[in-house]
Amino acid sequence: NAGVTQTPKFRVLKTGQSMTLLCAQDMNHEYMYWYRQDPGMGLRLIHYSVGEGTTAKGEVPDGYNVSRLKKQNFLLGLESAAPSQTSVYFCASKTPLETDTQYFGPGTRLTVL
Amino acid sequence: KQEVTQIPAALSVPEGENLVLNCSFTDSAIYNLQWFRQDPGKGLTSLLLIQSSQREQTSGRLNASLDKSSGRSTLYIAASQPGDSATYLCAAPLPPGNNRKLIWGLGTSLAVNP
Numbered sequence: 395n396a397g398v399t400q401t402p403k404f405r406v407l408k409t410g411q412s413m414t415l416l417c418a419q420d421m422n423h424e425y426m427y428w429y430r431q432d433p434g435m436g437l438r439l440i441h442y443s444v445g446e447g448t449t450a451k452g453e454v455p456d457g458y459n460v461s462r463l464k465k466q467n468f469l470l471g472l473e474s475a476a477p478s479q480t481s482v483y484f485c486a487s488k489t490p491l492e493t494d495t496q497y498f499g500p501g502t503r504l505t506v507l
Numbered sequence: 508k509q510e511v512t513q514i515p516a517a518l519s520v521p522e523g524e525n526l527v528l529n530c531s532f533t534d535s536a537i538y539n540l541q542w543f544r545q546d547p548g549k550g551l552t553s554l555l556l557i558q559s560s561q562r563e564q565t566s567g568r569l570n571a572s573l574d575k576s577s578g579r580s581t582l583y584i585a586a587s588q589p590g591d592s593a594t595y596l597c598a599a600p601l602p603p604g605n606n607r608k609l610i611w612g613l614g615t616s617l618a619v620n621p
Contacts, residue, residue, distance in 0.1 A: 398550075425607065427608075434613070435613075436596075436611050436612065436613045436614070437551075437596070437598075437611040439608060439609075442607075442608065444607070452608070484550055484551070486551075492538070492539075493539075493556070493558065495541055495553040495556050496541075496551075496553070496609065497553070498550035498551040498552070499550050500549060500550045501548075501549070501550050
């Protein structure tokens with residue numbers, strides 16, 4: 395099993411450009427998450443999904459949109475990138491079991507100029 | 508509101524030392540406490556998950572304890588090795604009572620020197 399994969403690994407955007415980050419998991423997990431990680435701020439939840447076709451806002455959702463059209467995929471979109479969105483983005487997934495932990499992808503490093 | 512704090516922010520030790528990493532939380536109605544490891548430029552890997560009904564969990568040289576009354580969890584690493592060098596993060600479910608979302612500490616960056 396590949397686990398959780400993220401595409402792309404690196405990306406440089408100019409202010410105002412748009413892009414979509416793809417997260418895929420092959421563990422049949424119901425829950426999926428998008429985080430951003432910034433120095434001194436830790437991991438912050440952007441959006442999450444508890445099942446196919448459902449999404450919910452996390453701590454820092456502004457400027458981002460998400461879609462979960464297929465159970466195995468969770469897409470994070472930036473419609474008009476801003477320098478403040480320069481960050482490392484992590485995707486994670488888990489089962490609904492209360493005893494289960496989250497499984498993380500390798501991250502996407504995004505720079506917005 | 509649950510808050511998670513990790514002290515120290517960074518730690519440097521010689522190889523072979525036993526060491527303790529600390530994690531504090533503000534709401535004692537905690538459902539579980541989770542420890543993760545993050546290597547530079549990589550994603551997070553789960554190390555240990557302690558349920559609220561447990562006092563500790565062990566995996567190899569790692570032992571994590573949970574004291575709800577004092578709002579503390581510790582991660583004990585025995586006989587540290589250079590390969591243990593990484594950032595260690597703890598996380599608690601938010602809100603307390605379900606394990607759907609986590610609130611994270613900022614991590615302790617550990618360097619084990621040969």
